[in-house]
Amino acid sequence: MAPMGPRVAVIEDDASIRRLLVRILEAEGYGTIAVGDGDAGLRAIHEHQPDLVILDLSLPRIDGHELIRRLRADPRTVALPVIVLTGHTASADMIAALDAGADDFVAKPFQQLELLARLRSAWRMRQVTLKMEDAHAIVVALVNAVEAKDVDLKDHCRNLAFRAARLGAYVGLRDQELDEVAFGALLHDIGKIALPEAILHKPGPLTEDEIREMRLHPVIGERIIGPLRIARDFSPIIRHHHERWDGRGYPDGLAGEAIPLGARIVAIADAFDAIVRGRVYRAARTLDEAIEELRRHSGSQFDPGLIPLFIDEIERVGSGTPPPVELPSVARLAVAVPIRPDPVPARPRP
Numbered sequence: 001m002a003p004m005g006p007r008v009a010v011i012e013d014d015a016s017i018r019r020l021l022v023r024i025l026e027a028e029g030y031g032t033i034a035v036g037d038g039d040a041g042l043r044a045i046h047e048h049q050p051d052l053v054i055l056d057l058s059l060p061r062i063d064g065h066e067l068i069r070r071l072r073a074d075p076r077t078v079a080l081p082v083i084v085l086t087g088h089t090a091s092a093d094m095i096a097a098l099d100a101g102a103d104d105f106v107a108k109p110f111q112q113l114e115l116l117a118r119l120r121s122a123w124r125m126r127q128v129t130l131k132m133e134d135a136h137a138i139v140v141a142l143v144n145a146v147e148a149k150d151v152d153l154k155d156h157c158r159n160l161a162f163r164a165a166r167l168g169a170y171v172g173l174r175d176q177e178l179d180e181v182a183f184g185a186l187l188h189d190i191g192k193i194a195l196p197e198a199i200l201h202k203p204g205p206l207t208e209d210e211i212r213e214m215r216l217h218p219v220i221g222e223r224i225i226g227p228l229r230i231a232r233d234f235s236p237i238i239r240h241h242h243e244r245w246d247g248r249g250y251p252d253g254l255a256g257e258a259i260p261l262g263a264r265i266v267a268i269a270d271a272f273d274a275i276v277r278g279r280v281y282r283a284a285r286t287l288d289e290a291i292e293e294l295r296r297h298s299g300s301q302f303d304p305g306l307i308p309l310f311i312d313e314i315e316r317v318g319s320g321t322p323p324p325v326e327l328p329s330v331a332r333l334a335v336a337v338p339i340r341p342d343p344v345p346a347r348p349r350p
């Protein structure tokens with residue numbers, strides 16, 4: 001019967017050590033794939049997709065350092081845990097392997113208990129990162145769904161997440177607070193999934209009933225993402241992204257700083273992206289026109305403290321100035337997957 005534990009790729013050129021490692025691992029319930037050189041190791045990893053790697057540094061063909069570098073450069077193996085076996089624990093070898101992306105070391109000759117403890121620890125870390133990747137993948141799937149439903153939103157949520165995270169970073173948000181802005185921006189219009197296409201794609205003005213229905217999308221969005229545990233912190237952004245600084249927005253008519261900061265940031269980035277990209281019913285306008293419009297509505301629709309900072313950031317993005325901190329990965333998503341044919345061209349609303 002196949003072992004149930006995680007699978008370990010053992011890449012070690014010394015046949016007796018390789019056999020010993022396999023025996024120890026299999027006795028503990030791990031599955032194993034054992035190979036004797038770097039080239040075969042790389043092929044085995046891609047073919048069998050192990051959960052962990054034990055790697056000797058001095059290998060024929062491709063050496064251990066190069067192998068780690070190649071794993072880290074490939075999105076499929078960027079997070080695969082690699083434990084390095086080395087006889088030179090104090091040497092520049094170790095530093096080079098760490099720099100290349102090794103996760104941990106075991107000195108040769110290795111102690112069985114230590115090796116197993118390090119494997120367990122690497123496996124625990126891997127499970128945590130897998131859970132995070134799952135949560136990330138769910139969010140991306142939801143973004144794909146909403147962008148597929150509404151042609152106006154194609155790439156919009158991703159652009160907006162980038163702009164909103166830039167502004168968030170600029171005003172000093174960090175770590176979890178910055179993540180919340182990026183997630184909230186990405187999913188701000190998720191509630192539009194529940195709206196009829198006839199309203200979303202209507203080229204002419206909406207009737208009063210249709211406007212009422214359209215205005216439900218922040219509340220519907222909050223309910224849609226409610227079951228996601230990671231959504232607890234950013235659901236206020238989804239609910240309040242159409243509030244206005246002067247209190248005349250919806251759904252709750254909040255005003256000024258009673259509107260969560262993340263929602264005030266997303267409202268500005270949302271408007272900006274809509275202006276420069278255009279809508280089904282309105283042609284795109286230039287960057288200068290967009291900035292002019294943001295300034296015109298500063299203090300009525302938008303937080304007047306944030307508008308100048310957002311405009312600063314537009315210029316800094318334009319000139320290639322990096323943000324003060326690295327943006328959350330959800331703010332750096334690639335462009336949307338092509339789900340639908342190209343959107344219908346912008347038509348003037350009659």
Ligand SMILES: [Fe+2]
Pocket residue numbers: 188189217241242
């Ligand atoms: Fe919206």
